Amino acid sequence: MFFLPSIRREPxxxxxxxxxxxxxxxxxxxxxxxxxxxxxxGMSVFESVAMTLLVYAGSSQLxxxxxxxxxxxxxxxxxxxxxxxxxxxVFSLHLRPYLMYMPRCRRLTHGYLTADMSYAYFTRRYPxxxxxxxxxxxxxxxxxxxxxxxxxxxxxxSLLGIxxxxxxxxxxxxxxxxVLSLVAVSCSMATTRLRILAGLIAGATAVAxxxxxxxxxxxxxxxxxxxxxxxxxxQFGLDVDAxxxx
Amino acid sequence: MNLVHQAGSTDLWTVAAIIGLACVTVLARCFFxxxxxxxxxPEWAHRALHYAPIAALAAVIVPEIVMTQGHLISTLRDAxxxxxxxxxxxxxxRGGVLGxxxxxxxxxxxxxxxxxW
Numbered sequence: 436m437f438f439l440p441s442i443r444r445e446p447x448x449x450x451x452x453x454x455x456x457x458x459x460x461x462x463x464x465x466x467x468x469x470x471x472x473x474x475x476x477g478m479s480v481f482e483s484v485a486m487t488l489l490v491y492a493g494s495s496q497l498x499x500x501x502x503x504x505x506x507x508x509x510x511x512x513x514x515x516x517x518x519x520x521x522x523x524x525v526f527s528l529h530l531r532p533y534l535m536y537m538p539r540c541r542r543l544t545h546g547y548l549t550a551d552m553s554y555a556y557f558t559r560r561y562p563x564x565x566x567x568x569x570x571x572x573x574x575x576x577x578x579x580x581x582x583x584x585x586x587x588x589x590x591x592x593s594l595l596g597i598x599x600x601x602x603x604x605x606x607x608x609x610x611x612x613x614v615l616s617l618v619a620v621s622c623s624m625a626t627t628r629l630r631i632l633a634g635l636i637a638g639a640t641a642v643a644x645x646x647x648x649x650x651x652x653x654x655x656x657x658x659x660x661x662x663x664x665x666x667x668x669x670q671f672g673l674d675v676d677a678x679x680x681x
Numbered sequence: 682m683n684l685v686h687q688a689g690s691t692d693l694w695t696v697a698a699i700i701g702l703a704c705v706t707v708l709a710r711c712f713f714x715x716x717x718x719x720x721x722x723p724e725w726a727h728r729a730l731h732y733a734p735i736a737a738l739a740a741v742i743v744p745e746i747v748m749t750q751g752h753l754i755s756t757l758r759d760a761x762x763x764x765x766x767x768x769x770x771x772x773x774x775r776g777g778v779l780g781x782x783x784x785x786x787x788x789x790x791x792x793x794x795x796x797x798w
Binding site: 478497515521535611620636638 | 688689695696697699700701705707712713715717725730731733734735736739741743744745746748760768772773777778779780782783785786790794
């Protein structure tokens with residue numbers, strides 16, 4: 436969408452670019468390590484580049500890489516990728532009123548390109564969807580400027596990671612940097628006690644169930660954590676929406 | 682039946698998985714505005730969305746931190762534990778993905794490379 440001059444002309448586009456620039460380094464580092472991880476796991480350069488250009492979802496890519504290397508069935512890979520992307524489903528609910536006036540193609544493009552940081556910056560700047568045409572154009576331009584930075588930083592650094600991967604000795608264990616990026620995203624979601632507990636239960640279950648075939652330990656961990664938290668909600672009579680700062 | 686991927690070469694099944702994952706990205710990021718008509722999830726699914734996202738990420742990263750060769754680590758002398766802890770502490774103190782990665786690696790690399798943990 437940032438190729439459209441009509442959007443780039445809006446002053447909000449530059450604003451979006453400016454505000455995201457400081458975070459670009461973090462996204463770039465994440466992209467770099469993801470590029471390295473793809474190649475190191477045995478994926479070919481073509482596959483790594485294709486994954487970078489098409490999937491554009493760091494957490495999903497990092498979760499799928501070991502599954503691909505192990506030859507897990509397609510449905511497990513796609514189900515795991517979807518589960519790991521579930522926070523975006525929540526984001527999309529919030530973004531819906533901002534985008535519904537657009538035709539489907541346009542809003543799907545915006546949605547696809549809006550990752551974690553862009554969503555956070557956008558909703559912080561615009562707590563309420565626009566009601567006038569001028570405001571709508573401004574909001575759309577801000578979002579586009581914002582994700583222009585994240586998309587570019589991610590793509591450039593990921594491709595660089597793919598190019599440089601073979602220069603990094605495997606003994607350095609740099610793949611751990613990819614894990615750290617997911618630690619950061621997880622911490623951003625650990626906002627209530629029950630959520631922290633959900634994370635701990637899922638993690639423990641995924642470890643305990645590691646021997647399950649088809650790498651089903653991940654979706655098993657999710658299922659157990661969700662069911663246990665439902666039960667805990669009932670036991671303690673917790674009102675989830677009151678607990679939740681959203 | 683899927684054959685284990687041959688390192689460094691391209692195979693069609695992996696490409697199919699990649700295309701599938703790209704569709705998954707679109708589906709997840711556009712979930713509630715794909716259709717023109719407003720729609721909502723059943724109540725239980727809506728409640729599940731409070732926990733499922735963080736559960737999913739935890740299920741992916743915890744085995745990466747506390748397991749080796751398919752087994753739970755039996756010693757506390759593992760650089761990943763302290764690296765992850767350092768990263769999380771940084772996140773709650775200063776925030777940001779970059780800081781988390783740098784803090785975590787600053788603790789992980791010396792322990793891993795120098796002490797062999």
